[in-house]
Amino acid sequence: MTRVVNVAAAQLGPISRDETRTDVVARLLALLHAAAQRGAELVVFPELALTTFFPRWELADDELVAFFEREMPGPETKPLFDAAAMLGVGFHLGYAELTPDGHRYNTAILVERDGSVVAKYRKIHLPGHEEPEPWRPFQHLERAYFEPGPDAFAAHDAFGGRVGMAICNDRRWSETYRLLGLEGVELVCIGYNTPIHYPPDPDQDRLAGFHNHLVMASGAYQNGMWVAGVAKGGLEEGVEMLAESQIIAPSGEVVARCTTAGDEVIVAACDLDLCTHYRGTLFNFDRYRRPELYGPISERPRVQAKPPAPRREH
Numbered sequence: 200m201t202r203v204v205n206v207a208a209a210q211l212g213p214i215s216r217d218e219t220r221t222d223v224v225a226r227l228l229a230l231l232h233a234a235a236q237r238g239a240e241l242v243v244f245p246e247l248a249l250t251t252f253f254p255r256w257e258l259a260d261d262e263l264v265a266f267f268e269r270e271m272p273g274p275e276t277k278p279l280f281d282a283a284a285m286l287g288v289g290f291h292l293g294y295a296e297l298t299p300d301g302h303r304y305n306t307a308i309l310v311e312r313d314g315s316v317v318a319k320y321r322k323i324h325l326p327g328h329e330e331p332e333p334w335r336p337f338q339h340l341e342r343a344y345f346e347p348g349p350d351a352f353a354a355h356d357a358f359g360g361r362v363g364m365a366i367c368n369d370r371r372w373s374e375t376y377r378l379l380g381l382e383g384v385e386l387v388c389i390g391y392n393t394p395i396h397y398p399p400d401p402d403q404d405r406l407a408g409f410h411n412h413l414v415m416a417s418g419a420y421q422n423g424m425w426v427a428g429v430a431k432g433g434l435e436e437g438v439e440m441l442a443e444s445q446i447i448a449p450s451g452e453v454v455a456r457c458t459t460a461g462d463e464v465i466v467a468a469c470d471l472d473l474c475t476h477y478r479g480t481l482f483n484f485d486r487y488r489r490p491e492l493y494g495p496i497s498e499r500p501r502v503q504a505k506p507p508a509p510r511r512e513h
C-alpha cells in the first residue's frame with residue numbers, strides 16, 4: 200500500500216497593513232477550498248500568514264501587539280478550523296503568537312483533517328537585528344519582536360506519515376533538515392517571507408530565488424524528505440517579497456511550483472515511501488554517518504571570523 204499524501208502549497212500574495220484578520224482569513228478559506236477541490240489533504244500556508252510582514256517597521260508596543268494572536272483558534276481564525284473539519288483537509292499555518300504570560304514567538308501549527316491541532320513549532324533561527332537600523336530602507340526586526348523558539352525540531356505522526364515544521368530562515372540552515380531527518384520526518388512544511396532586497400549585502404538580491412530553491416532542494420535530497428516551501432510573495436507595503444513556492448521530492452526535484460506572485464494553489468501527490476529509497480541507500484544515516492566526529496556542529500565555533508561590516512547603500 201502506498202502512502203501518498205496530496206499536499207497543497209497555498210501561496211499568498213501581499214497582505215496590506217490595513218487588511219483585517221477577517222479579510223485575510225477569507226483569502227485563506229478561498230485557497231483552502233480551491234486546494235480541497237483539487238484533492239489536497241494538507242494545505243501549507245506561509246509564515247506569519249494572518250498579517251502583513253510587520254518586522255519591516257519599527258513599532259511601538261501597542262502597535263506591535265495588534266499583529267499577534269492571543270489564542271488559536273480565535274474568533275477570526277475559527278472559520279478556518281471549521282472549514283478544515285468540514286472539508287476533511289488539514290493545514291499548516293504561520294502566525295505571530297502572544298502567550299498568556301507575555302512571550303512572543305514566530306509560530307506555526309499543524310492541524311489535522313478533523314480540525315484538531317497536532318503540533319506547534321516556534322521559529323528557532325531568527326534573522327535580522329535587535330535594534331532599529333536607520334540606514335536600512337526597511338527594517339527586519341524579528342530579533343526585537345520575537346524570542347527564539349526554545350524547543351528542538353520535532354516529528355509528528357500525522358497525515359499517515361511523519362511531518363515536521365520549520366519557518367523561513369530555518370530553511371537556510373542544514374541543521375534544520377538533518378535534525379528533522381534524524382527524527383524520521385518525511386515531509387517538512389516551511390512558510391516564508393523573504394524580501395528580495397537584502398540590505399546588508401545587495402549583491403545577494405539577484406540570487407534570492409536561486410538560494411531559496413538551493414537550500415530547500417538540497418535539504419530534501421540530503422535527508423530523503425519531501426519539502427513544501429510556501430511564500431507570502433509580491434509587492435507588500437513597498438517591499439518586493441520572493442514568491443516561487445515549491446514542492447520538492449526526496450530526489451531534490453521540484454514537482455510543483457507557483458508561477459505567480461499572488462494567491463495561488465499548487466498540489467502534488469507526495470509518496471512518503473519515496474523517502475526510504477534515499478534513506479535506505481545513499482543516505483542511510485545509521486550506516487554511513489560519523490556522528491562521533493560531528494561534535495563541533497553542536498558546540499560554539501572555536502575559531503570565529505570577524506563578521507564583515509554591513510555594506511550600506513548610499
Ligand code: CDV
Binds near residue numbers: 246339367392
Ligand atoms: N522571514 C525571514 O526569516 N526572512 C529571512 C530574510 C531576512 C533573509 C529569510 O531567510 O528569508
